[in-house]
Amino acid sequence: MATVNETPLPVRESGRESGRRRTWPGYTAAAAALGYAAPHFWWGAGVAAMFPGDFAGAPKDNMEAAIGYWGMGAVAVFGAVLSLALVSPWGRRIPALLIAVPAGIAACGMTLWGFTYFAMQYLLAADRVVSSPAFAAKDAHPQAAWGLFWYGLFLLWGITLGIAARQRLRERPARRR
Numbered sequence: 001m002a003t004v005n006e007t008p009l010p011v012r013e014s015g016r017e018s019g020r021r022r023t024w025p026g027y028t029a030a031a032a033a034l035g036y037a038a039p040h041f042w043w044g045a046g047v048a049a050m051f052p053g054d055f056a057g058a059p060k061d062n063m064e065a066a067i068g069y070w071g072m073g074a075v076a077v078f079g080a081v082l083s084l085a086l087v088s089p090w091g092r093r094i095p096a097l098l099i100a101v102p103a104g105i106a107a108c109g110m111t112l113w114g115f116t117y118f119a120m121q122y123l124l125a126a127d128r129v130v131s132s133p134a135f136a137a138k139d140a141h142p143q144a145a146w147g148l149f150w151y152g153l154f155l156l157w158g159i160t161l162g163i164a165a166r167q168r169l170r171e172r173p174a175r176r177r
Helices: 015-044 063-087 089-093 096-125 134-140 145-170
Strands: none
Touching: 015 063, 015 145, 063 089, 063 096, 063 145, 096 145
């Protein structure tokens, strides 16, 4: 008597659950981008809240610094829009390579930048740092709690943006031969 292979059929997820699984990296990257943008706008306005260093001679006295903060905030808002374009229906109108490749490059840079803080923390704790640039040693000092927040935010932003970019590229329809 012949036996029938009784492998269970795959269970299909509802569209809602599947959509959430695919979109969370883009939404997380957008939230991290906006979390980075917001303080840059208020630092540009001269508010010192959450500033990771000495705010003396702040933007209210230095127009170039204010413009720089506002510029970084605007770049981060653009990053949030790019993150959302990777996972939103309106982003499907944009060719995948046009948004996923720049997002992937940015993701690599932000992940490496965020990782540097934690590598420096390890090297400082292990007494392996002989010399370093002043800003790097100051940011990586164990007492610099804001460094943990900002570099952690870069790490989160970079990793989730990379995941969203990879997913967008994988969803591309195969070329017809």
